[in-house]
Amino acid sequence: MANLHLLPLLLLALLSPAGAASGEVHASAVVAEKGLDFAKGVLIGEAVRSLTPLRLPGVEKAVRVPFLGAIRVAATNITLFHLDVGDDSAIHPGDSALVVVASGVSANLSMAWSYYYDSWLFPIEISDRGTASILVQGMEVGITMQIKNYNGSLSLSVLQCGCNVKDLVISLDGGASWFYQGLINAFEDHIRAAVEKAIPENIIDGTSKLDSLLQSLPRSVNLDNISALNMTFVNDPQYGNSSIEFDINGLFSSATAKLSNSQKHPQLSLSCGGASKMLLLSLDEAVFNSALEVYFKAGSMHWVVDKIPDQSLLNTASWKFIIPRLYWSYPNDDMLLNISMASPPVMRIASEKIGATINADMIIDVLHDKETIPVACISVVVSASGVAEAAGNKVYGKVELENFSLALKWSKIGNFHMSLIQGVIRVFLNTVCMPYLNSRLGHGVILPVVHGFTLKDIYVLTSPEQLTLCSDVAFANASSLATLPILRSPRYY
Numbered sequence: 001m002a003n004l005h006l007l008p009l010l011l012l013a014l015l016s017p018a019g020a021a022s023g024e025v026h027a028s029a030v031v032a033e034k035g036l037d038f039a040k041g042v043l044i045g046e047a048v049r050s051l052t053p054l055r056l057p058g059v060e061k062a063v064r065v066p067f068l069g070a071i072r073v074a075a076t077n078i079t080l081f082h083l084d085v086g087d088d089s090a091i092h093p094g095d096s097a098l099v100v101v102a103s104g105v106s107a108n109l110s111m112a113w114s115y116y117y118d119s120w121l122f123p124i125e126i127s128d129r130g131t132a133s134i135l136v137q138g139m140e141v142g143i144t145m146q147i148k149n150y151n152g153s154l155s156l157s158v159l160q161c162g163c164n165v166k167d168l169v170i171s172l173d174g175g176a177s178w179f180y181q182g183l184i185n186a187f188e189d190h191i192r193a194a195v196e197k198a199i200p201e202n203i204i205d206g207t208s209k210l211d212s213l214l215q216s217l218p219r220s221v222n223l224d225n226i227s228a229l230n231m232t233f234v235n236d237p238q239y240g241n242s243s244i245e246f247d248i249n250g251l252f253s254s255a256t257a258k259l260s261n262s263q264k265h266p267q268l269s270l271s272c273g274g275a276s277k278m279l280l281l282s283l284d285e286a287v288f289n290s291a292l293e294v295y296f297k298a299g300s301m302h303w304v305v306d307k308i309p310d311q312s313l314l315n316t317a318s319w320k321f322i323i324p325r326l327y328w329s330y331p332n333d334d335m336l337l338n339i340s341m342a343s344p345p346v347m348r349i350a351s352e353k354i355g356a357t358i359n360a361d362m363i364i365d366v367l368h369d370k371e372t373i374p375v376a377c378i379s380v381v382v383s384a385s386g387v388a389e390a391a392g393n394k395v396y397g398k399v400e401l402e403n404f405s406l407a408l409k410w411s412k413i414g415n416f417h418m419s420l421i422q423g424v425i426r427v428f429l430n431t432v433c434m435p436y437l438n439s440r441l442g443h444g445v446i447l448p449v450v451h452g453f454t455l456k457d458i459y460v461l462t463s464p465e466q467l468t469l470c471s472d473v474a475f476a477n478a479s480s481l482a483t484l485p486i487l488r489s490p491r492y493y
Contacts, residue, residue: 027250028282033242035278038473040091044102051202054080056109056194059187073115075132075187078194082108093239097146097159105141109134109191113172131173134191138166143203152232154214158207161200165192226298227252227291250283252291277459277470285349285465296344305337308432313424316366322420325413326375330366338363342379349462356399358382361409376411378418380404382429386441388467390458394444395469399437401429 031039060074088104111134116127144160168188219232230249238245295301305314312318314335320327339362348355364376386399406418406425459470 027248027284027287028245029248030240030243030245030280030282032278032280035473036091036093036242036244038278040089040100044085044089051199052081052083054198054202056080056191056198058111059190061186061190071115071117073186074113075190076112076114078109078111078134078191080107080109080195080198093242093244094144096236096239097144098239098244099142099144101140101142103140105136105139107136107139107195109136109195111187111191113187133171133173135169135171136165136167136195137169139195140164140166141199143200145207147237149233149236150215152219152234153217154233154237156207156211156214158204161203163196163199165195168192226300227294250287252287252294277457278472279455279470281469281471283467283469285347285467288347288349288467289344292347293344296341301341301345303339303436305339305432308428310427313428322424323413323416325416326364326366329413330368330373330375334367336365336367336372338365338374349465349467351463353385353387354397354462354467355402356384356386358384375413377409378421378425379407379409380425381407382433384434384437388460388462390460390469390471391444392455392458395458395460396444397438397441399434399441401426401434404429 056078058074058076058078060072084106085102086104086106089102090100092099092101111132112129113132114127114129141163142161143158146157146159148155148157168191170188170191217231219230230251232249234247234249238247308314314337316327316330316333316335339360342359342361345356345358348357358381360380360382362378362380363374364378366373366375382404383402384399385402386397389396389398404425406422408415408418454474456472456474461468461470
């Protein structure tokens with residue numbers, strides 16, 4: 001229908017992040033058969049709203065009548081004001097294009113009619129006027145669209161577009177309409193041709209506007225003042241038997257860094273744990289590791305611990321028998337733990353779980369005579385595992401400690417064996433560090449979606465080196481897709 005040109009925008013709306021003309025692919029989004037059916041339903045509803053009312057060109061012509069000669073008849077204010085698509089419509093991904101067909105469409109139109117006749121045989125002009133209702137049945141509208149990658153953006157073009165009207169009935173009202181019915185039927189061919197011309201023109205015009213919009217989509221979105229998400233599309237969309245896949249760079253970078261390219265192309269399976277979902281979004285583990293690297297380089301991975309459940313452990317008196325020199329040098333002084341990452345954390349995604357390796361430096365600071373004195377630095381390498389879950393429009397995480405190792409990097413209070421403090425550090429990691437991480441992950445990450453759409457029943461699936469989000473989509477705003485903003489930026493908590 002008229003707004004079928006909005007189909008690619010709707011498909012992109014379902015994808016959340018978009019994503020280099022020729023480069024890395026670290027995220028892939030698949031709009032599955034169920035998603036295409038949803039898109040078709042939403043678009044047809046929006047097409048009906050946007051297409052009506054539609055004003056068609058009027059016509060005036062001469063009709064020859066036996067014994068009378070030529071009579072001038074006119075049809076004006078021809079308006080299509082109602083469309084009924086029904087359920088007989090389909091959307092099909094082809095080998096390299098998308099085909100949308102709406103069949104069995106009926107439409108209602110109205111118009112004003114008039115005629116006049118004068119002749120030397122009659123001393124006065126004969127005229128009449130009235131209105132007419134028009135019923136169109138069995139109309140079929142089809143469009144074949146191609147979405148291509150153009151320098152990292154998407155380009156949309158219409159390969160074919162057509163409309164065919166099967167049956168058209170004109171019923172006149174007003175005047176001596178019963179007498180003029182045969183004259184007004186002369187407008188049937190004009191109205192049929194006007195409908196068959198106006199709808200494809202509307203689609204093609206809208207498609208050119210949408211093509212400009214697609215090419216203006218941002219290639220990088222700043223999530224905050226530190227990181228940006230590479231939104232560049234990679235390769236042309238891939239059309240399956242009942243789905244469309246979009247490949248995305250998807251890596252995080254510094255908010256001021258330039259985008260980089262190299263070759264990689266993971267394949268996204270349509271499997272979602274046996275569930276039938278509209279949308280599948282695959283994120284390669286490099287996406288998460290790139291984000292961790294960006295925040296590490298920005299110096300954001302730093303934590304000063306001054307409060308713990310057993311606050312006495314942050315006083316040198318508690319370490320009198322474990323690290324005697326600490327207590328002798330700074331008796332009964334409070335301490336801080338200054339923790340920073342020695343290298344970017346590394347995530348590893350496997351079946352059923354997500355693993356992480358964290359390499360941190362923990363500097364012990366003593367608060368002595370209003371001074372903060374660093375006295376030792378311990379290297380802590382932590383292995384943790386976790387799971388990702390989803391609820392509503394958010395994805396949550398939860399981690400737990402698996403193992404850790406300690407090494408003394410430097411000390412101003414003499415050498416001391418790591419085995420002496422291993423038990424205390426284990427308690428610290430389990431009671432302070434893991435709960436802190438889980439509190440941050442527990443807030444969840446809001447998935448970016450276009451305003452008016454919501455994700456439903458999100459299912460998270462992990463497989464080697466890949467995390468897949470499977471979701472249904474609901475259209476909450478029945479106003480107009482034509483006024484949808486481009487991607488609304490996600491909020492990270």
